[in-house]
Amino acid sequence: MLYLVGLGLSDETDITVKGLEIVKKAARVYLEAYTSILLVEQSVLESYYGRPILVADREMVESNSDEILRDAQTVDVAFLVVGDPFGATTHTDLVLRARELGIPVGTVPNASILSGIGASGLQLYNFGQTVSMVFFLDNWRPASFYDRIKENRDIGLHTLVLLDIKVKEQSLENLARGRKIYEPPRYMTVGTCAKQMLEVEEEKRGGVYGPESLAIGAARVGGKTEKFVAGTLKELCDADDLLGPPLHSLVLLGRRTHELEYDYAREFAINRDTWESIWKAEYQGRQ
Amino acid sequence: MLYLVGLGLSDETDITVKGLEIVKKAARVYLEAYTSILLVEQSVLESYYGRPILVADREMVESNSDEILRDAQTVDVAFLVVGDPFGATTHTDLVLRARELGIPVGTVPNASILSGIGASGLQLYNFGQTVSMVFFLDNWRPASFYDRIKENRDIGLHTLVLLDIKVKEQSLENLARGRKIYEPPRYMTVGTCAKQMLEVEEEKRGGVYGPESLAIGAARVGGKTEKFVAGTLKELCDADDLLGPPLHSLVLLGRRTHELEYDYAREFAINRDTWESIWKAEYQGRQ
Numbered sequence A, B: 001m002l003y004l005v006g007l008g009l010s011d012e013t014d015i016t017v018k019g020l021e022i023v024k025k026a027a028r029v030y031l032e033a034y035t036s037i038l039l040v041e042q043s044v045l046e047s048y049y050g051r052p053i054l055v056a057d058r059e060m061v062e063s064n065s066d067e068i069l070r071d072a073q074t075v076d077v078a079f080l081v082v083g084d085p086f087g088a089t090t091h092t093d094l095v096l097r098a099r100e101l102g103i104p105v106g107t108v109p110n111a112s113i114l115s116g117i118g119a120s121g122l123q124l125y126n127f128g129q130t131v132s133m134v135f136f137l138d139n140w141r142p143a144s145f146y147d148r149i150k151e152n153r154d155i156g157l158h159t160l161v162l163l164d165i166k167v168k169e170q171s172l173e174n175l176a177r178g179r180k181i182y183e184p185p186r187y188m189t190v191g192t193c194a195k196q197m198l199e200v201e202e203e204k205r206g207g208v209y210g211p212e213s214l215a216i217g218a219a220r221v222g223g224k225t226e227k228f229v230a231g232t233l234k235e236l237c238d239a240d241d242l243l244g245p246p247l248h249s250l251v252l253l254g255r256r257t258h259e260l261e262y263d264y265a266r267e268f269a270i271n272r273d274t275w276e277s278i279w280k281a282e283y284q285g286r287q
Helices: A017-025 A040-051 A058-063 A089-100 A114-122 A144-154 A174-175 A190-204 A261-268 A272-283 B017-025 B042-049 B058-063 B089-100 B112-121 B144-155 B172-176 B190-204 B259-267 B272-283
Strands: A001-004 A028-032 A054-057 A076-081 A103-109 A129-131 A157-161 A213-220 A227-232 A248-252 B001-006 B028-032 B054-056 B077-081 B104-106 B131-133 B160-165 B216-218 B229-234 B248-252
Touching: A001 A017, A001 A089, A017 A040, A017 A103, A017 B017, A028 A040, A028 B229, A054 A058, A058 A089, A058 B001, A076 A089, A076 B190, A076 B248, A089 A103, A089 B259, A114 A157, A114 A213, A114 A248, A114 B112, A129 A144, A129 A190, A144 A157, A144 A190, A144 A248, A144 B077, A157 A190, A190 A213, A190 A248, A227 A261, A227 A272, A261 B089, B001 B017, B001 B089, B017 B042, B017 B077, B017 B104, B028 B042, B054 B160, B058 B089, B077 B089, B089 B104, B112 B160, B112 B216, B131 B144, B144 B190, B144 B248, B160 B190, B190 B216, B190 B248, B229 B259, B229 B272, B259 B272
Parallel strands: A001 A076, A001 A103, A028 A054, A028 A076, A129 A157, B001 B077, B001 B104, B028 B054, B028 B077, B131 B160
Antiparallel strands: A157 A248, A213 A227, A213 A248, B160 B248, B216 B229, B216 B248
């Protein structure tokens, strides 16, 4: 049997009791390590689970999934995913392949950033579609998030923006020369996200949001050092020091923001006067 | 300290290791028992946790939260919530009250139906805002979900519909006479949901969806007996036997449905021919 086991958001103790039992008994344990990361090292997981872990990188999951599924008709294979197992498309592919091979599949759900973000005080009912943002390059600035955010904003909903992580990436030169040398991991911060958002608004001029739009930066959601910082997009461009280490994500507030959400998040404001005055001018009473 | 501890979606082993440690050590353990339920009895939880549980009903959480928070400045109180702690507004109120009283608050996230629904094969990125549906009465048929679904449909997104549960409700007569006699619990099924949706469309005639719209009924998401049934809304009116016991929820498919989502969900179709022909006519290529 193939078990997709969610690990939750933060450390080794965020696995569920059910998940831990499966990990302890499985013939092989894989860790999907490219769509998200935990805030602890692999060795901590291995010693806590009492099991060696095989790291499954993108190449393995996308091109060599039959190795992951080897013998799973007769033995149990645990495939560990940070957060909830169904956060990324890739895992759907793995399940479809398992089905083709006649392998039964079980899922152990866990916390996801999609619900964990509720700790910001924003109501999950008031979120529209979730978007992702990647690191811009000079000649590659994918901005499909802009149209999606516009759709959410038009209805008055919040948008959760998930931020790029780059692990096991090769430089163009190393890629071209076929050298398996990898760059150090990079995690997008709220500051970079806010800057890229404002750059795109300046190019497109669709008035979807601007420097004065209210947003909440989130860091290490679900962990002991979880941190939220509320402010304008302009303020959030320079709030990375307040937020601290990765992972980061950002929520752009919708006009339907409820008084209770505003109250709750004011606690996190960089500048409460700014938060309050923009709230009153642009949001309050516009639900 | 006040700890909001998510219990996940299904049974006693869905608590995280971190959550279980808190429950075992807390001075008092409350279980919020009116916005959702687990699929196991309270006694099972008590014996698994090795702790007595105080049930916190709506009245207690909304009107007597200071009793829950009593002495939490100095002792640990665990407040258990089915799913993820931030699924319902009520818990935001509790946290705000704790803040007023100078009580530190910790959260232990867990799986929520908002991410668990990913097991249906639908991509979480393709969901718009989540809506709720209550049991209609003769003279009370709140249909605000209709406008919300329209907003999602206009953009092409899926809608997750969360279904009413009635626990510890009094009949009008018992309420009027002040008798604390409670009706047996009721859980809305996918069949009732689909019927109510079609009734509202027939009244409003906004063309938001219809008997031929594709949807997926979900039962006991995250549990061992998890079940999905895919079909038209009309088919789902009569699919409760296929789905089995509560809890149920429903997803109405958006036009942006991806080929991979369609493929995955076809496995669950009541009638694969219908699923395929409506998909081809109404969805395919309309992303």
